[in-house]
Amino acid sequence: MRLITLEELRQEALKAKTDLWSAAQGLNRDVKLYLHWSAGHYGQFFDDYHINIDSDGSVYMSSGTLATVKAHTYKRNSGSVGISLACAYNATTSNLGSEPPTALQIEAMAQVIAVLCRTLDLTVDLCRVMTHAEAANNLDGLNPGYADNGYPDGRYGPGYSCERWDLWFFKGAAQGEGGNVLRGKAIWYQQNGLG
Numbered sequence: 001m002r003l004i005t006l007e008e009l010r011q012e013a014l015k016a017k018t019d020l021w022s023a024a025q026g027l028n029r030d031v032k033l034y035l036h037w038s039a040g041h042y043g044q045f046f047d048d049y050h051i052n053i054d055s056d057g058s059v060y061m062s063s064g065t066l067a068t069v070k071a072h073t074y075k076r077n078s079g080s081v082g083i084s085l086a087c088a089y090n091a092t093t094s095n096l097g098s099e100p101p102t103a104l105q106i107e108a109m110a111q112v113i114a115v116l117c118r119t120l121d122l123t124v125d126l127c128r129v130m131t132h133a134e135a136a137n138n139l140d141g142l143n144p145g146y147a148d149n150g151y152p153d154g155r156y157g158p159g160y161s162c163e164r165w166d167l168w169f170f171k172g173a174a175q176g177e178g179g180n181v182l183r184g185k186a187i188w189y190q191q192n193g194l195g
Helices: 006-025 103-120 132-136 144-149 178-191
Strands: 002-004 032-037 051-053 059-061 080-085 129-131
Touching (some): 002 006, 080 103, 103 178, 129 132, 132 178
Parallel strands (some): 032 080, 032 129
Antiparallel strands (some): 002 059
């Protein structure tokens, strides 16, 4: 795990760009960014994600390349980047617990999205930037085959169960609006010169 700046992240994205796009196009789709929280403690990072963001907004990279396939989002790991906030220990769907996402984490995640989308030639939208809750609800229709694994219509998120609800809401984002808030902030950062 190494601490990186947004400029270093941009350089890492440039190095991984060809491999990420090759993997995604092999699946007939664009590169995707998946947004998580770890359900762990502040300062506790996991190798399942390419990027971990601590409570103070500091950004850490867990692998040598963003093109490494990590186990962050069920059936969506190839040609994608997993980004996680180190937080939400003991969170429930009605209470984010004693270690909720901090304002600094939310802003840092939006900045990371802005940089990665600009560098990887991605539009900041629901089809390319999704919270784990949105992916688990299969809001992009990418994985209808989940039914074979016990997930009717490809959905195992907060609209259907409580399995994966990362960033479905947080302080400043009502239920179901977490992804929209993060994407909106990322677009603002891009429009104001970041990325």
